[in-house]
Amino acid sequence: MTMTDPRNLDDTELDTLFGAARAQAPQASAALLARVAADADAVLADRTAPAPARPGWLAQIVGGLGGWPSLAGLAAASVAGVFIGFAAPSAVETASGGYIAGDGYDVADFLPSYTDALGDS
Amino acid sequence: MPFDAFSEVPDEALLIAFANGDRASAEALTLRLTPKVMGFAVRMLGDRAEAEDVAQEAMLRLWRIAADWRQGEAQVTTWLYRVTSNLCTDRLRKRRGVGLDTIAEPEDGRPGAAHGLLEQARASALEAALADLPDRQREAVVLRHLDELGNPEIAEIMDISVEAVESLTARGKRALARALAGRRAELGYDDD
Incomplete structure (x- = not known):
């Protein structure tokens, strides 16, 4: 056998090789086909599933306040507030410095006076 | 199974039927297109396991685009080959950072009778x-x-x-x- 440079394959010879490779194309396994079909089902299921229902207005308000448990606390506090307003027990009177049921008060009572403000500057 | 019933139906018609909720069309497309994508990916990547991942991903993208498919703009197979090509290119690029030794040898043709x-x-x-x-x-x-x-x-x-x-x-x-x-x-x- 002589060791001259081997002749390159010509087009016909290459075409035969392409033909052989085409005949032995890699196959898709049954497992792959099953996964692909399952993906299709999943995409279809996602698309046809009903959108999650929006909660009603009451549920939205309750949710905003922290759910039903917090609402119980809120209700208790409201009832206590109403009771205190009506009954004006003396303990509250003492704590509030007579503002609630005493001689009455004005908005100005809660504001710093002008002289205080000037004195600070 | 009656997949032969679909042999005359164009890919695009099957895709649109799938988008409208027809599972049988998806099965027909799976059998028709997955082998093409798989063959192309194996030859591009030289690795069966990687090619299977790419083929599954390409087909998943097809399922996802089905509802928005614009008729007559592109052939389904052209679109799919293009997606597969991009996925393969991404993987080949990532591989460049990896030593050549870790790349699987291309598989020999499977023996067939x-x-x-x-x-x-x-x-x-x-x-x-x-x-x-x-x-x-x-x-x-x-x-x-x-x-x-x-x-x-x-x-x-x-x-x-x-x-x-x-x-x-x-x-x-x-x-x-x-x-x-x-x-x-x-x-x-x-x-x-």
Whole structure:
């Protein structure tokens, strides 16, 4: 056998090789086909599933306040507030410095006076 | 199973039927398109497991786009080959950072009763030589000579001009002819 440079394959010879490779194309396994079909089902299921229902207005308000448990606390506090307003027990009177049921008060009572403000500057 | 019933139905019609909720169309498309995508990906990547991941991902993208598919704009197969091509290119790029040793050897053609030993040897020799081509040349040659697509379609898949496709396939074929010259004997070409 002589060791001259081997002749390159010509087009016909290459075409035969392409033909052989085409005949032995890699196959898709049954497992792959099953996964692909399952993906299709999943995409279809996602698309046809009903959108999650929006909660009603009451549920939205309750949710905003922290759910039903917090609402119980809120209700208790409201009832206590109403009771205190009506009954004006003396303990509250003492704590509030007579503002609630005493001689009455004005908005100005809660504001710093002008002289205080000037004195600070 | 009645998949034969779909053999005359174009890919696009099946895709639209799937988008409208028809599971049987999805099964028909799965059987029709997955092998194409798989074959292309195996030849691009030279690794079966990776090619399966790519094929599944490409098909998943097809399922997801089905509802928004714009009729008549592109062929389903062209779109799918293009997606597969991009997925393969991404993987090939990532591999460059990895040592060559970690890349699986291209698989030999599986032995099949219908194919003689010579046919097998020819197929494996070609696959091995293909694996050594630059990525773009390999892609063009595979699409042209193994998937038997036309140059305009390949141009669309690879996002290049038809002339560029012709140039890539010509260079690829010349490189293959050179690379395989030394294996004439085992390819059964020493008779003349």
